[in-house]
Amino acid sequence: MAPVVSGFSKLSKDEKINWLVKHHFNNDKNTIDIIKTYWNSDEKLQQLHDEFTENTISNYYLPFSVAPNFLINNKRFTIPMAIEESSVVAAASKAAKFWQSRGGFNAQVLSTTKVGQVHFTFSGDIEKLNIFFKNIKSDLISSASHITKNMEKRGGGIIDIELRDKSLEIENYYQLHCTFSTVDAMGANFINSCLEQFADFLTKAAAAYIKFSESEKTIEIIMSILSNYVPECLVRASVSCAIDDLPSKDNLTPLQYAQKFVRAVQIAEIEPYRAVTHNKGIMNGIDAVVLATGNDFRAIEAGAHAYASKDGKYTSLTEAKIENNIFHFSIQLPLALGTVGGLTTLHPLVKLALNLLGSPDAKKLMEITAVAGLAQNFAAINSLITTGIQQGHMKMHLMNILNQFQATNEEKQKLVEHFKTNTVTHSEVVLQIEKLRN
Secondary structure, three states, X not given: OOOOOOOHHHOOHHHHHHHHHHHHOOOOHHHHHHHHHOOOOOHHHHHHHXXXXXXXXXXXXXXXXXXXXXXXXXXXXXXXXXXXXXXXXXXXXXXXXXXXXOOOEEEEEOOOOEEEEEEEEOOOOHHHHHHHHHHHHHHHXXXXXXXXXXXXXXXXXXXXXXXXXXXXXXXXXXEEEEEEEOOOEOXXXXXXXXXXXXXXXXXXXXXXXXXXXXXXXXXXXXEEEEOOOOOOOEEEEEEEEEHHHOOOOOOOOHHHHHHHHHHHHHHHHHXXXXXXXXXXXXXXXXXXXXXXXXXXXXXXXXXXXXXXXXXXXXXXXXXXXXXXXXXXXXXXXXXXXXXXXXXXXXXXXXXXXHHHOOOOOHHHHHHHHHHHHHHHHHHHHXXXXXXXXXXXXXXXXXXXXXXXXXXXXXXXXXXXXXXXXXXXXXXXXXXXXXHHHO
């Protein structure tokens, strides 16, 4: 068991590594080599990465890939994706190529409102609190003017503040439910700064309010924090085509293919066990773009899954239907993304990713990201209702297995050729490697 360490964050990077190797890896020098192999040779770039977070000892690499041929609102895009899972980028690219000859993807942002809350307790007359809030609301908003000034110049700022009574759920519990527009910034720091200002003003104003009794003058702030549930920061993406333009696969006519596809989505709408995996596949595409563009994929994941449960049951984020001999497939979900602030101006690959997309504003990035999720879901369902998911996935996974066995380039070439016409399984790949080597 490693000893308790004090002042670890104050140690140099080498000192941190030496402590780690001494107490967790039995002074194995190979561990140091592995850690330092992933250091960047450019010292300034490495220092930049070191300062992104705390106690950095190395860099953790993910593949940075691109998926071409996306036609979105009649404009062509090559989408950057940072993800380690095999077949995701290939599947997205395949879906993009399929739909680019059928009118491409349509996407639109429905709203961009973001939310933050001041949570507090108040012991007293609710009617007095309501009157108090109405009296101070305009001053409450004005109190944050030093914070909102620059955001307002860009067209954003505070939209509204509501007082919400939650005392039936938790005794004496109330909220300031605050809505914001943050334009092209994700806006977390802006929102949290505003909320803390509101909290400070609220407590001071209550202490001075003459109509409150002495006990009512004490408002206790529990916390002030933005919400990653943003059901009013919505984007929608869709594709459609005539039934006859759909593929004929595995003895399915285009109509049968469309009907089977719709039924697969319907299952995800009513069956949570399927819906979770269905939506996970959507997030494969979305998270990859979110990561590549320097946004917070954990916030996006939490918000998307909460939205999938908004009606009291976890369900599919996509919909499919057939109307008037036209196949329709769409997605709608919240995506609070930014193209300024955070890593967008610091991380070189993030800047490259945004430049690749034509330096989009936040709304355009929302559209592109939603399309990536829809494309991923189309590719997954297409495989599931025809050849099955494993055929394509395992062929993409083949290289991972070969690398596990340290296959040479010559062995890789021969085995990739072999498995073009044979089913990939881990045991079969091992058998073929052994045959080659014997």
